Amino acid sequence: MAARIIYNPTAGNGRAVHVLESVKPFLEKFDVEIVETQGPGHATQLAQEVADIEDMTVVSLGGDGTHHEVINGLMPSGKAIFSVIPAGTGNDFVRMLRYPKALDQMVDTALRGPHQWFDLGHIDGQYFLTVAGAGFDAEVAGWVNQRKKQGNGTWVFIRGILYNAFGYRPQPMTVTLQEATRSQNTFMIAIGNTQYYAGGMKICPEANPHDGEFQVVWIEGISPWQVFPLLARVFRGSHVSRKVVKTFPAASLTLEGPKALWVHADGELIGHLPVTVKTIPKAIRVRVGSIEQDAP
Numbered sequence: 001m002a003a004r005i006i007y008n009p010t011a012g013n014g015r016a017v018h019v020l021e022s023v024k025p026f027l028e029k030f031d032v033e034i035v036e037t038q039g040p041g042h043a044t045q046l047a048q049e050v051a052d053i054e055d056m057t058v059v060s061l062g063g064d065g066t067h068h069e070v071i072n073g074l075m076p077s078g079k080a081i082f083s084v085i086p087a088g089t090g091n092d093f094v095r096m097l098r099y100p101k102a103l104d105q106m107v108d109t110a111l112r113g114p115h116q117w118f119d120l121g122h123i124d125g126q127y128f129l130t131v132a133g134a135g136f137d138a139e140v141a142g143w144v145n146q147r148k149k150q151g152n153g154t155w156v157f158i159r160g161i162l163y164n165a166f167g168y169r170p171q172p173m174t175v176t177l178q179e180a181t182r183s184q185n186t187f188m189i190a191i192g193n194t195q196y197y198a199g200g201m202k203i204c205p206e207a208n209p210h211d212g213e214f215q216v217v218w219i220e221g222i223s224p225w226q227v228f229p230l231l232a233r234v235f236r237g238s239h240v241s242r243k244v245v246k247t248f249p250a251a252s253l254t255l256e257g258p259k260a261l262w263v264h265a266d267g268e269l270i271g272h273l274p275v276t277v278k279t280i281p282k283a284i285r286v287r288v289g290s291i292e293q294d295a296p
Contacts, residue, residue: 002031003057003111005085006046006070009036011062016087020061023085026107032059037066047073047080056080057287059110063088064197065145067129068266071120074284075127082118083110083287089144089156090267092196093129096209098289113287118209120283121193121265124275127283128265131197131204134255134273135188135219136168136227138262140198142269154199161231170221173257173273177250185221187244189255191277192217195237197267205237206247212281213249220244252278 005027009017020034027034037043043060047070050056058080060070067084074080085107086094099106099113121128140160173186190197192204192215207215219230222244233239240247255263256274263271 003033003059004046004050005032005034005059005061006043006066007034007036008043008060008062008066008087011066011088013089016062019085019087022103023061023107026104030111032111037062037069041069043069044073047071049073050080051075051077052079054079057083057111059083059085061085061087064090064092064130064266065268067093068268071127071129071284075120075280078284081115081285081287083113085110090197090199092131092198092200093194093266095196095200096194097286100289109289110287113289114291115285116210116288116291117282118284118286119193119212120280121191121214121277122280123263123265123277124271126265126270127280128193129209130194130266131190131192131207132263132265132277133188133190134173134257134261134263134275135171135186136164137188137190137198137203138264138269139164139168141264141267142262145267145269154201157198157201158231161227165227166224168224171258171261173255173261175216175218176254176256177248177252184218186257187219187222187227189219190217191250191253191255193279201234202237203234203239204247205240212279213251214253214277214279216248216250216253218246218248220246252276 051074060067143160174183192207204215230239254276261273
């Protein structure tokens with residue numbers, strides 16, 4: 001067995017079932033094992049079973065939540081090579097991988113494409129691939145994960161934003177970075193290992209999973225009516241030019257605030273404040289469509 005495909009049949013509100021059937025004809029020439037998850041947390045267990053096999057390719061067939069579980073099974077060993085076949089709601093991590101659009105070529109890349117070292121985030125015992133944070137976006141993530149994810153990924157998250165915008169109140173948060181502490185009333189704070197979340201929102205436009213740092217995006221306490229002009233900008237990443245948005249790089253930071261506030265990572269609710277978040281540079285190899293020339 002050269003590869004294990006960990007398949008989540010519930011990903012994308014059942015979309016993964018159709019994706020698996022579509023890719024099966026392209027898998028016949030590969031030495032692969034397909035294993036199906038049976039419930040929350042099972043993808044982590046299935047990844048742990050092969051985490052210590054050198055150069056084993058472990059493919060997550062699902063969405064970003066499935067990828068989150070698989071990565072947490074593969075780490076901290078980091079011996080296996082990680083890749084994905086996207087079949088979820090947001091599919092944000094795959095945006096960083098430069099995979100070909102054609103399904104047969106995508107499968108070929110996921111199983112034997114070139115690999116590149118990626119940083120991971122680590123937050124109170126869990127690893128994450130994309131973005132972590134607290135505040136409004138964590139509330140939206142919780143709302144989305146409690147409902148049937150009908151429609152495309154972007155629309156699902158926009159519905160969550162519209163539903164929660166007028167009921168959410170900014171909260172006091174404190175960030176400690178290299179012994180310097182700052183507090184302010186906060187709408188949300190996003191800690192990006194990669195650029196995208198919530199179905200293509202470019203929340204951390206300068207985040208680079210090869211540079212050993214996060215891009216932190218801190219949005220001060222804003223009114224519900226200020227949410228929508230920012231939302232129009234976030235798909236281009238131009239929201240970071242607004243006065244209410246502060247950005248800075250960080251390899252690690254501590255985030256404090258009301259203990260009832262949820263924290264999310266890869267769109268999954270993982271706990272409450274306070275948390276310490278740090279970068280794990282070159283944590284795992286990931287199969288990509290092409291190697292970025294400026295990556296170390």
